[in-house]
Amino acid sequence: MTVTQLPQPTDRRVRVWFGEHVIADYTAEPAKAILYHAGMTRRFASLRITIESVSAAVDEDAADS
Template sequence: MSTLVDASQPSERRVRVWFGEHVIAEYTAEPAKAIRYQAAMTRRFYSLRVTIEPAIPVVNLDAVDS
């Protein structure tokens, strides 16, 4: 079982490259690296959508309880 951790300001960003409705690449890193990755993927895949958003941490409750 997993749950979201309440984080008002996530410190990492998630970058995704989309082919239609399918994610073909995903990268999570600190903001500066994520922005560089987003720029590189936008240049490389100029016809695809590239998104960047806060990474929401997920905690596995089974691992926490053991």
């Protein structure tokens, strides 16, 4: 059985972009998100990597649909 937690308003969403395509999407509490962002920045130095609040990401996704 998989337990899925709903994102908290304080959580951050990290995305790794290849052009206009998201190739990695990670949501976690701020401290873990910052560590993930740092790791992805080292791993994918030439790609755009964004970090934003979950509420901003939800608003953006709603506008896209």
